Amino acid sequence: MKYHPCIDQCTTEGTHCEGCGRSHQEIADTKKLVKAVVEFIQQQDYENPEEFVDRIGKSILKKLQKPA
Template sequence: MKFTPCADLCTKDGTHCQGCGRSHQEIADTKKLIASIVEFIKVQGYDNSDEFINMVSKKVRKKLVKTS
């Protein structure tokens, strides 16, 4: 499956968004994941959130390569 980012044409009817084609469950789970990361940054009080986000991105890519 290929990820399709939001196209700002969101729909709520049916099982999938007509704008991006992702399931409403996938969209909800992604929002929860992002909210969790934002909350973690706030709790830690990071002033350099961009550096943390970039580190997380690199770590995720590295782990995906290892499991492929």
């Protein structure tokens, strides 16, 4: 499945957003994940949150490239 970002044309009818095509469950789970990361950054009181976000993004991509 290919990821499609929000295009600010959100719908709530049915099982999928007609704007981005993602399921409403995927959207809800993504919001939870983002909220958890934001709360972690705030708890750590990082002065450079953009560097943390960049680093964990790279770390995630690296782990995804490893064979399961």
